[in-house]
Amino acid sequence: MKRIEKSIILSVFTILALATTISCSDKLDTQEGQLNTGDLDYTNTDDMIDPVIGAYYEFATRGWEEPLLLGVRGDDVNAGGEGDQQPFSDTDRFIYNKDYWMYNSLWNVHYNDIVNMNTAILQVENYKEFAEGDDIARADQYIAEISVLRAWFHFNLARVWEDVFIITSNQPSTEVENGVASKAEVMQFIIDQMDMAIPNLPDARPNERTDIPGGVTSYTAYALKALAYQELEDYQGVADAAGAIINSGKFSLYPDFYQLFKKPGELSDESLLEMQYSDFGSSTGDAVYHLYAPFGPQNWTPERENASSGWGFYEPSMKFIKFMIDRNETVRLETSVLFTDRGIAEIENDGYTMPSFVSNTTPSGDIINDYARALFASGKHYLPSVQLTDGRNDYGAGKNMIVIRYAEILLMYAEAVTQGASATAIPADAAVNLVRERAELSTISGVTQQDVLDEKFAELAMEWGIRYYDMIRLGKTEELSYDGRSFSSGDQYLPYPQAQVDALPLNATPVDRNTAMNNALRQLN
Amino acid sequence: MKVKLFLASVFFLVFSELSYAQQTKTITGTVISANEVPLPGAEVKVNGKDIFDVTDFDGNFTLEGVEVGDVFTVTFLGFKDKVAEVTTSSNYSVFLEEDAGQLDEVVVVGYGTQKKRDLTGAIASLDSEELEKTPTANVMQSLQGKVSGVQIVSAGSPGDSPTVRIRGLGTFQDATNVLYVVDGTLYDNIDFLNTKDIKSVNVLKDASSSAIYGVRAANGVVIIETKSGRKNQKPQIEYDGYTGIQRAQNVVKMANAEQFVTMALESGSAADEQFVNNAIQRYGRSRVNPNIPDVNTDWYEEVLRDGIIQNHSIGVSGGAEKVTYSIGTNYFAQEGILDMKNEYERFNMRSKVDVDISDRFKSGVNVIFSNATKYTPENAAWFKSYFAVPIMPVIDSLNTGASPIPYSNAQILGYRGTQNPFTDITFNENRQKIRKVLATLYFQYEIIPEKLDFKTTYSHNLSAFEERYVNLPYLLGNNVERRSSITRANNTFSNQYWDNILTYNDQFGDHDLTVMAGSSYRDEASNNFSATGQDIAGIKLESSWFLNFADPESFNNNVSEIGRRFYGLSYFGRIAYNFKDKYLLYGTFRADGSSKFTKDPWGYFPSVGAGWVISEENFMEDNGVFDFLKLRASWGKLGNDNVAASDGSNTINVITAALGEQPRNGITSTSVFSDNTWEVIEEVNFGMNMEMFDNRLSIDADYYIRDTEDAILPVFIPIINRSVNQNSGVIRNQGLELNLNWNQQVSDDFSYSIGANFTTLDNEAISIEDERGYIDSGSAEFRQRTQEGGPLFAFYGYERTGVYQNQAQVDADPIAVENNLSPGDLIYRDQNGDGVIDDSDRVILGSFLPEFTFGGNIGVNYKAFDMTMSFYGQTGNKILNRKRGEIIFTQDTNMDADLAINRWHGEGTSNAYPSSAGLRKAWNQRLSNFWVEDGDFFRIQNIQVGYTIQSEALPQTRLYFTAERPFTFFDYNGFDPEVPNGVDRQTYPIPSVYTIGLNIKI
DSSP: OHHHHHHHHHHHHHHHHHHHHHHHHGGGGOOOSOOBGGGSOTTOGGGGGHHHHHHHHHHHOOOTHHHHHHHTTSTTEEOOOSSTTHHHHHHHTTOOOTTOHHHHHHHHHHHHHHHHHHHHHHHHHHHHHTOOTHHHHHHHHHHHHHHHHHHHHHHHHHHHHSSBOOOOSSSTHHHHHTOOBOHHHHHHHHHHHHHHHGGGSOSSOGGGOSSSTTOOOHHHHHHHHHHHHHHTTOHHHHHHHHHHHHHHOOOOOOSOHHHHTSGGGTTOTTEEEEEOOBOTTOSSSOOBOOOOGGGSOSSEEOSSTTOOOOOOOOEEOHHHHHHHHHTTOOHHHHHHEEEOHHHHHHHHHTTOOOOTTOOSBOTTSOEEOOOSSOSEEESTTOOOGGGSOTTOOSTTTTOOEEEEEHHHHHHHHHHHHHTTOOOSSSOHHHHHHHHHHHTTOOOOOSOOHHHHHHHHHHHHTTSTTHHHHHHHHHTOGGGGSOTTOOOOTTOSSOOOOHHHHHHSSOOOOTTOOOOHHHHHHHHHO | OHHHHHHHHHHHHHHHHHTTTOOOEEEEEEEEETTSOBOTTOEEEETTSSOEEEOOTTSEEEEEEEOTTOEEEEEOTTBOOEEEEOOSOSEEEEEEOBOSSOTTOEEEETTEEEEGGGOOSOEEEEEHHHHTTSOOSSGGGGGTTTSTTEEEEOOOSTTOOOEEEESSOOOOSSOOOOEEEETTEEESOOTTOOGGGEEEEEEEOSHHHHGGGGGGOTTOEEEEEEOOOOTTEEEEEEEEEEEEEEEOOSOOOBOOHHHHHHHHHHTTOHHHHHHHHHHHHHHOBOSSOTTSBSOOOOHHHHHBOOEEEEEEEEEEEEEOSSEEEEEEEEEEEEEOSBSSSOEEEEEEEEEEEEEESSSSEEEEEEEEEEEEEEEOOOTHHHHHHHHSOTTSOSBOTTOTTEESSOBOOGGGGTOSSOOOTHHHHHHEEEEEEEEEEEEEEEEEEEEETTTEEEEEEEEEEEEEEEEEEEEOOEEESTTOEEOOEEEEEEEEEEEEEEEEEEEEEEEETTEEEEEEEEEEEEEEEEEEEEEEEESOTTTTSGGGOSGGGSOGGGGTTOEEEEEEEEEEEEEEEEEEEEETTTEEEEEEEEEEEETTOSSSOEEEEEEEEEEEEGGGSGGGTTOSSEEEEEEEEEEEEEEEOOSOGGGGSOBEEEEEEEETTEEEEEEEEOOOOOOOOOEEEEEEEEEEEEEETTTTEEEEEEEEEEEEETOEEEEEETTTTEEEEEEOEEEEEEEEEEEEEEEEEOSSSEEEEEEEEEEEOEEEEEEEOSTTSEEEEEOSSSEEEEEBTSOTTEEEEBOEEEEOOSHHHHHHOHHHHHTTOOTTSEEEOOTTOSSSOSGGGOEEEEOSSOSEEEEEEEEEEETTEEEEEEEEEEESOEEEOHHHHGGGTOOSSOOBHHHHHTSOOSTTSOSSSOOHHHHTSHHHHSSBTTTEEEOOEEEEEEEEEEEEEOOTTSOEEEEEEEEEEEEEEEOOSSSOSOOTTSBOSSOOOOOEEEEEEEEEEO
């Protein structure tokens, strides 16, 4: 009995122990529950569009502070009051702080997206390897599209920090070691990239695309090229690139300036690049939103109940409003500014007579109540509460954000011509008058550079800091010293964020940018 | 023990020869402790015969059929065995001596046991008596302050586990869990165990002791044994229960309305002034001070409450000749101190049965079932209570837009946020149902009796977490609407282990040898399913809190499921040898294969140890001082596989973009990866154990150096703006641990004991393979930096030396002029003396790890009374007061009274705190030691007073009163200096607990 028991046990043990070793050791190289890039089937070129859609998703995923910080320093807009986010309001007054989280966030999120674009390009290239026929051209088009989005990130970074890294790979350590490129080098990089992209991109308006509605086309690339030339003050380059867009005949201004910035104006014939958001008309479920609350008034009585108000962080300046009243602007003033009674009273105290259409009720019936932080709010970032999807309450929920529009192209073109470039398309007067007609203003002739700059101020205020970067480019920095602000040389660019100085080969003090190290790094580049 | 048995049997043989013809008889007796307390439950067994008894409540026993000359042994846990001979007398009084030294005590080590006196590593053991003093759901909490080298950071919320660190912090990885081995099965978390069911907790501190657990042992190993029955033991029924209250201590005093308004007005911000005026308009003027609103809300007072705690256990244990058993049940309930549905309730059942199937064949089953429900707190409420302005009431009857309760909304006064914490605590309910089953089955066979033994164990640890987070809808005025939603998550963990162990032990001559070899296979699988639905129909009734009442469209992209499965295979062995009980040698080896590291799955982890029991040497005989003296040294290697496996490859996320108002799916993928292998810990330990003055004084000391080689560090990749884990550094922890205990029996009625323990810790990054020589962590605004030669995660910033007091001082300082400073701004030290304050002036401001910890206890027994008190303290750790620091993000909210009162507001008012206007300046908001404070504290940890009723009419009954953490002394400006990672943002306060308890043994 004992003997049997013993041998049973021993043999069971031996079998089991052996089985353990054999059956388990091959499990050591199994990993379950995770999707890896190796799991993609690159031979299935139908999926090639997936990383491109991913790139548009990343493009539209912006932190709330990014458009604010890019735009706040101009004389068209203020940071709102002090109190909350004081360093933001300091930035508006050209008092910079490299420890401020917004600077670091803008840098990080932009560069992170540049790397995301590079990764998406690599993914498309993987598909391209197995592609045949038309699919090869399609792959080239996708790569070109993503390059355009990537250029826009570089463009912002160079406008804000002057000398920044150009990153074209998803393993950027070598490019980082090469050091920063000068702003001019970045702009030239953008121009070269656009030249490579344009032949591969569709000859269409973004809203004509059916595969990716609102996606990048060759004209988006021309637009970025024009912007980069403008930063380089190469006005013939601007006129050529902008002229190509005008000469295509595909673009026109959306007739209703007020609705251009609301849902009816989404993906209009005026749009060259647009961030798209939507809740797909459904009251619940997944939604792709931008956080517009910082742009909104802090206190309102919405036409549609339970629509949320905003934070009051982006206030059109008194200077801008007075400028607009002086010009007898109508629809553009009404569209650009949300008025409070307190703000109206402040303007009237300064001896201005408000046009009759100005009140604290918007054309869409939302009543803007007084709030402590600011006197006005941005109308171009406002979505009337009645345009919200039922059940959705976030401020501006689902509204698109236009990045580049035809009006800017027309005015860029006109300015270039007044700066001495030869007109490659229509005359400068015609370009300005197209914009003025839509704004219900009379036409003018013999436009000067100042006329165009005034038109840009009136047309493009509150949009992406266009006004600020114009003033910096043209050295008209006295315009920036307004309402108690004092702009001094050296205030053009933000200091590198402290966290980046700690992590990168950068020298970050704005007063001492020309260090031996940075010079050496520039040489290397 | 063995020697004694041997001698006893010799006696028995001799005497049985002599008294061959004698007749059998019956004897009775009483087993009594040295202070004349009868000992119930003691075992009395006649050597060599099948005659035994267990003493009754009065300590009485009866042995039938004995003969004169028979020898019987009395054994009782915690006392030395006593052998007595049967004489012609028929009544015996047996006095048992307390086993103070407990050197013969057997300690559970990995896959086996060892005598405490034979240990060469550093193992700390606590028995049930010490553990049961602490009223807690988690046994690890009871170790706080009791074991040197072990840091326990309490968790305030009911049902949450404390943070346990053994010998410092050796890894950057999030998972720093120690490994728990409960009756042989491996766990990361033991929140399902009831303290009363635990027989002992053994902490394997050094690498030599824990190396047998290989890749799981990096953060230390705690072996827990649950209670079992004993053979031939009469059933003992025990009830133990306590109930009491918990109360927040050292509640942070917030600025009141007057102080807040003063700060707001001094800030120089017109908006803030307007907000105060809005509050005056809305709520009226205070009659005491007409310049402040007639509201003064202390938000902490509003959200805090007293919580009830209770625990009841009933257990039966006993045994027959071939079977032992221990079965029991336990109910534990604890309310949180946050005034919402925040509580923990646990019901446990357990059964442990061991059977001798034959002389050599044994088997047993151990099952623990735990069913708990935890309502977790909304920690955001702590955060909001700190920030909510005091000039706003909880309920604002003017807020007619709010429903169903007219809570106030700070937006109405002009602030950005709604601030009111009551929306979180009233309209959110977070439930977790936690069910765990541990089932273990083993078979054991003695292949060669008393020598070679084989044991195979299969255990399955099945856990199911059912989570339900309900957001009730509300309106809060100012167009704030929250719609209803429910998130449900089901997580199951199914971990299976199969261990096979062969143990050989033998004594020959002066040699004593134990050899063990084994294999272990583990299969750990988990599955997580979660879904969120919005707009729940009939949300008012809990019966409709199911996802099928949600708007079906809301599930779009709100459903996720993920599964994981890891396999591990290990082979291991152990040799323990001693010569004449004098010279000790010890060695272990483990080969571990893990599927987490597909590139190179195998790791090898050896350890060795040696000991010299000096007190056994001839020259130490009769020295009169040392009863026991041992020197020991050990070395070992451990692995840490508790690192994220996903860093091994590029991963893909599926996203939804809006293109032309249509949802379109696409992919994004990560661009960084690294091939990691496990971290390897190498440790040397030198130790000493002493027993002196008749075992009254015992001293244990250990010194260790513990290096984490190949430490996986999050190397920051700039531009990509992501940290990638890479094996790229060496981390060292070293320290000294000292335990002292003194016991004395002064008289029959009076005895006392005093214990103390001290721990030093030096935590340091020895090398970092990063070009910059440091690793940054924390957020950019609250920087924590690990640099070579410094501690891990040290706070990094400027050193404040004072506050500018007047304009003359500002004008005289070029730094102040350069930075446009004003009186009331902080002065920083120019560390490099270059005349400017810039980033190169930042220094290490300290680490959250304490450099020195100490604990102690005093116990007194007088007649039927017993009293114990323990204390605990630490120094050298820093806390980032991030509650204050959040002012960086939002400047116009409330602050603690200390900051408001002690602000600079004129020359000479403060040389430590900036002015109200200064607080809003970026200059003062830089991370400096203004925000980083000392975390030193001293705490009366536990006081327990007990009274044992000695009456024959009653079973043995003890009443006791416990005060847990009644007093804590510290300077830190927060609730409690116990902050797990040193960053105090919304830490749940640790309450004091007062309970009364009752223990009955039948």
